[in-house]
Amino acid sequence: MTLLTVENVTRRYRMPRQALLTPPTVLTAVDAATFTLERGETLGLVGESGSGKSTLARMVMAFEKPDEGRVLFEGEDLAILPAADLRALRPHFQLVFQDPYGSLNPRRTVGWSIAEPLRATDQDDRALVAQALEQVGLRSADASKYPHEFSGGQRQRVAIARAIVTRPSLLVADEAVSALDMSVQAQILNLLMDLQEELGLAILFISHDLSVVGSICDSILIMEYGRTVEYGSTNQIMNAPKQAYTRSLITAAGLI
Amino acid sequence: MKRLPVNFLIGTAFVGLVVGVAALSLIWTPHDHTLLNIRSKFAPASPEHWLGTDQLGRDVFSQLMTAARNSVVVALTAVFIGGGIGVSLGLLAAAIGGLVEDFVMRLADISFAFPTLLFAIMLAAVFGPSLTVAVVAIAFINIPVFARVARASANQIWTREYVYAARAAGMGRFAITRDHVLPNIAAPVIVQATIEFAIAILAEAALSYLGLGAQPPAPSWGRMLSEAQTLMYLAPQLAIYPGLCIVLAVLGFSLLGDGLRDITDPRLARER
Amino acid sequence: MIGAYNLTVAFGAAQALRDVSFEVHPGDRIGVVGESGCGKTMLGLAMIGMTPDAAKVSGSLLLNGTEMVGASENSWQDQRARRVAMVFQEPMAALNPIKRIGDSVMEPLMVHFGLSRKQARKRALALFEEVAIPDPEARLKQFPHEVSGGQRQRVLIALALSCDPELLIADEPTTALDANVALRITDLLARLARDRTMALLFISHDLAAVARATQDMLVIYGGDIVERGSTADVLSQPKHPYTQGLLAARPSPWNVREIGGRRKRLPTIPGSVPSLANLPTGCRFAGRCPFEISRCAAQKPVEREGTICHLPEAER
Numbered sequence: 001m002t003l004l005t006v007e008n009v010t011r012r013y014r015m016p017r018q019a020l021l022t023p024p025t026v027l028t029a030v031d032a033a034t035f036t037l038e039r040g041e042t043l044g045l046v047g048e049s050g051s052g053k054s055t056l057a058r059m060v061m062a063f064e065k066p067d068e069g070r071v072l073f074e075g076e077d078l079a080i081l082p083a084a085d086l087r088a089l090r091p092h093f094q095l096v097f098q099d100p101y102g103s104l105n106p107r108r109t110v111g112w113s114i115a116e117p118l119r120a121t122d123q124d125d126r127a128l129v130a131q132a133l134e135q136v137g138l139r140s141a142d143a144s145k146y147p148h149e150f151s152g153g154q155r156q157r158v159a160i161a162r163a164i165v166t167r168p169s170l171l172v173a174d175e176a177v178s179a180l181d182m183s184v185q186a187q188i189l190n191l192l193m194d195l196q197e198e199l200g201l202a203i204l205f206i207s208h209d210l211s212v213v214g215s216i217c218d219s220i221l222i223m224e225y226g227r228t229v230e231y232g233s234t235n236q237i238m239n240a241p242k243q244a245y246t247r248s249l250i251t252a253a254g255l256i
Numbered sequence: 257m258k259r260l261p262v263n264f265l266i267g268t269a270f271v272g273l274v275v276g277v278a279a280l281s282l283i284w285t286p287h288d289h290t291l292l293n294i295r296s297k298f299a300p301a302s303p304e305h306w307l308g309t310d311q312l313g314r315d316v317f318s319q320l321m322t323a324a325r326n327s328v329v330v331a332l333t334a335v336f337i338g339g340g341i342g343v344s345l346g347l348l349a350a351a352i353g354g355l356v357e358d359f360v361m362r363l364a365d366i367s368f369a370f371p372t373l374l375f376a377i378m379l380a381a382v383f384g385p386s387l388t389v390a391v392v393a394i395a396f397i398n399i400p401v402f403a404r405v406a407r408a409s410a411n412q413i414w415t416r417e418y419v420y421a422a423r424a425a426g427m428g429r430f431a432i433t434r435d436h437v438l439p440n441i442a443a444p445v446i447v448q449a450t451i452e453f454a455i456a457i458l459a460e461a462a463l464s465y466l467g468l469g470a471q472p473p474a475p476s477w478g479r480m481l482s483e484a485q486t487l488m489y490l491a492p493q494l495a496i497y498p499g500l501c502i503v504l505a506v507l508g509f510s511l512l513g514d515g516l517r518d519i520t521d522p523r524l525a526r527e528r
Numbered sequence: 529m530i531g532a533y534n535l536t537v538a539f540g541a542a543q544a545l546r547d548v549s550f551e552v553h554p555g556d557r558i559g560v561v562g563e564s565g566c567g568k569t570m571l572g573l574a575m576i577g578m579t580p581d582a583a584k585v586s587g588s589l590l591l592n593g594t595e596m597v598g599a600s601e602n603s604w605q606d607q608r609a610r611r612v613a614m615v616f617q618e619p620m621a622a623l624n625p626i627k628r629i630g631d632s633v634m635e636p637l638m639v640h641f642g643l644s645r646k647q648a649r650k651r652a653l654a655l656f657e658e659v660a661i662p663d664p665e666a667r668l669k670q671f672p673h674e675v676s677g678g679q680r681q682r683v684l685i686a687l688a689l690s691c692d693p694e695l696l697i698a699d700e701p702t703t704a705l706d707a708n709v710a711l712r713i714t715d716l717l718a719r720l721a722r723d724r725t726m727a728l729l730f731i732s733h734d735l736a737a738v739a740r741a742t743q744d745m746l747v748i749y750g751g752d753i754v755e756r757g758s759t760a761d762v763l764s765q766p767k768h769p770y771t772q773g774l775l776a777a778r779p780s781p782w783n784v785r786e787i788g789g790r791r792k793r794l795p796t797i798p799g800s801v802p803s804l805a806n807l808p809t810g811c812r813f814a815g816r817c818p819f820e821i822s823r824c825a826a827q828k829p830v831e832r833e834g835t836i837c838h839l840p841e842a843e844r
Contacts, residue, residue: 048706048707048708049706061424063420063423063424087426087428088426090424090425090426091425091426094424094425095420095421095424097417097420097421099417102416102417102418103417103418103420103421104418104421105418105435105436105439105440107439107440108435113418113421116421116422116425116427117424117425117426119425119427119431120425120426120427120428120431121426151800152564153800154800159421162421162425181563181564181733181801182563182733182735182774182777182778183563183773183774183777183796183797183800183801184563184800185777185779186777186778186779186794186795186796186797187796189779189794190793190794190796193791193793194793197790208706208707209707209779210707210781211778211779211780211781212779213781214779214780214781215779215780215781215794216779216791234781238781248708249707249708251711252707252708252710252711252736253707253736254735254736254737254739254740
């Protein structure tokens with residue numbers, strides 16, 4: 001069974017009215033997005049601001065429901081799943097954010113934050129937390145430290161540890177390396193590749209940076225203003241882009 | 257210690273003084289504040305009576321001390337009850353959102369619409385004036401204040417990434433409110449609470465002044481003020497002392513709240 | 529001509545910049561590259577006299593012959609905008625949100641040059657055209673939040689140019705912008721430097737932008753200039769181990785799957801940048817350098833052929 005299927009997903013927002021009698025404008029944040037992701041594959045979602053990639057990520061994570069279309073995870077339509085079933089399914093798909101400073105509760109130890117997905121399903125295994133820390137290149141003793149004691153790159157490792165502690169089959173990385181320095185970025189990308197191999201993770205990698213996406217993804221989907229501009233294998237997109245917008249992104253990344 | 261703002265230090269000193277004296281009054285006052293001694297009425301300050309005596313010969317200092325107890329108890333109780341209810345409503349509104357949020361906030365607005373004094377008069381008319389009436393009335397007006405502060409701060413926390421991460425982890429709204437939202441809104445809520453203490457003390461004094469709060473023989477700064485009004489030309493000091501006490505208490509809590517706000521806000525910005 | 533000689537910016541014992549020396553001539557386009565905490569922003573601030581109060585600046589900074597280290601705020605105010613101007617990273621933060629763009633741009637012109645409102649308006653429009661803002665008259669009436677990020681950045685560049693500075697310092701001008709817009713802003717800055725024979729100091733961690741906009745570049749690590757040279761040379765044949773590591777760590781879209789389905793890993797620099805207080809006293813890169821020898825940590829290397837390293841290239 002295909003791990004993740006996104007079928008014609010559309011999401012619209014109604015903007016506040018400009019005047020009392022004019023109808024409110026409707027902004028189509030995501031327009032009929034369609035793609036699939038198999039186990040162990042990586043797909044890069046590339047777009048600039050306003051492209052809709054973050055909105056799409058939120059729908060994949062079931063934080064929002066699509067207005068049209070379906071998001072199927074392991075065959076289940078996330079939008080119509082009852083709340084309890086959705087909660088039970090969440091350990092299978094996890095998320096890493098962009099901001100290594102904001103994604104961890106500053107008042108809680110790192111170990112507490114990593115164990116959160118476990119607590120939600122009534123497990124709380126220190127061993128699992130320790131194992132997750134080691135897998136991301138930190139030490140199990142770090143569990144009792146607070147976020148401010150770590151550097152940006154290390155905090156991102158903590159966030160990744162939290163995301164893999166429940167052994168998910170899908171990892172959604174939303175601009176996960178965008179706030180990091182180049183040398184740290186490389187370390188985290190290597191870590192993601194290692195984890196993908198060790199755990200058989202599928203990764204949905206969202207970024208505005210085509211060179212980053214190109215280095216770790218099997219296929220790429222390019223979005224502009226909510227619409228899918230191009231979708232294909234990394235090889236095809238980087239070497240034989242069909243659309244002008246894709247070519248402009250390649251140029252802007254300094255890759256030509 | 258050097259980095260603490262001046263207003264915080266002065267505020268803490270004043271509040272400490274008031275609360276300390278109030279606590280002390282439970283076990284000791286120079287004289288029994290209810291002891292009448294008409295023959296030595298309007299006595300000036302002396303080693304015997306530190307601030308003199310009032311129109312019935314009662315020791316003024318002891319009265320002020322015992323009245324402090326009333327003010328502090330009323331203020332703390334009213335703010336805790338009102339704050340407890342208000343914060344809960346605010347958290348609920350932020351956690352659920354949508355129509356529930358609108359409904360809850362309109363409930364809070366309704367509380368806002370009642371002027372404290374009118375509400376207290378209404379309660380007094382039904383239940384008879386008493387300290388309890390004062391507490392309930394003040395608590396009631398605290399609900400919307402805390403509901404707004406809590407809801408606004410909580411809404412901000414709900415957009416933080418670590419809350420999204422908790423949702424992704426499968427945590428329910430109650431768990432997220434308890435683990436993530438509440439600890440992170442503690443600072444603005446506490447600051448608001450100290451400011452509300454100041455207001456509550458003033459409100460209690462006003463209610464007692466009107467005769468709607470503490471009833472004799474329980475002393476209250478407000479009632480001492482109203483009794484002293486008719487005696488302004490005979491013994492003005494009887495109006496000045498309770499007035500000064502009210503100023504001390506209200507100023508103390510206000511400065512403390514101000515100082516707390518200064519301490520918590522820039523630190524938050526620096527942390528990032 | 530603007531020159532920094534042995535410029536050091538220190539916070540107590542920690543040095544954000546150490547003995548930095550370089551010269552900027554009219555028309556030079558120089559890139560300053562480094563990761564966060566390396567001191568490149570501090571360099572920009574030092575050159576416009578806006579280092580934090582707690583910073584102690586020593587060494588020499590000459591703006592057309594005038595020594596600016598230790599200069600008073602008044603002397604700096606004379607030099608700013610006319611000799612040196614700066615464009616910052618966050619275009620939204622630099623414009624007053626409740627003032628119309630036109631007012632924000634015209635008022636400094638009226639104050640500094642005593643222009644009348646009409647004259648200031650003409651000059652503002654001319655500047656807007658120079659920075660290629662479409663429909664400049666309409667822009668004047670708009671508020672900052674009504675225009676896009678790229679346009680706001682252009683407005684700020686126009687503001688910086690208003691007094692015809694000799695040196696324009698751009699601190700991460702493209703970081704907050706989308707890739708396509710960033711490209712155009714980068715090209716704009718390069719063009720302005722050429723057309724006005726103005727010097728451009730382009731501070732950025734974005735190597736692609738630096739490659740496009742500059743002729744020469746400096747690589748900064750831990751407050752030291754670890755490498756300098758023409759942009760083409762440095763990017764194609766880096767000499768310093770840090771520069772080599774940094775360039776190698778760039779993600780490559782042409783990562784080919786090796787045999788067995790395993791993806792090639794990116795080369796990385798081990799460890800992370802130490803905090804200012806924990807930098808080694810000799811070569812800043814000691815502790816992370818693959819070629820490190822015993823004297824690296826304690827002894828500061830001397831600059832040779834555009835780079836500082838105890839081991840000459842041949843021996844590595």
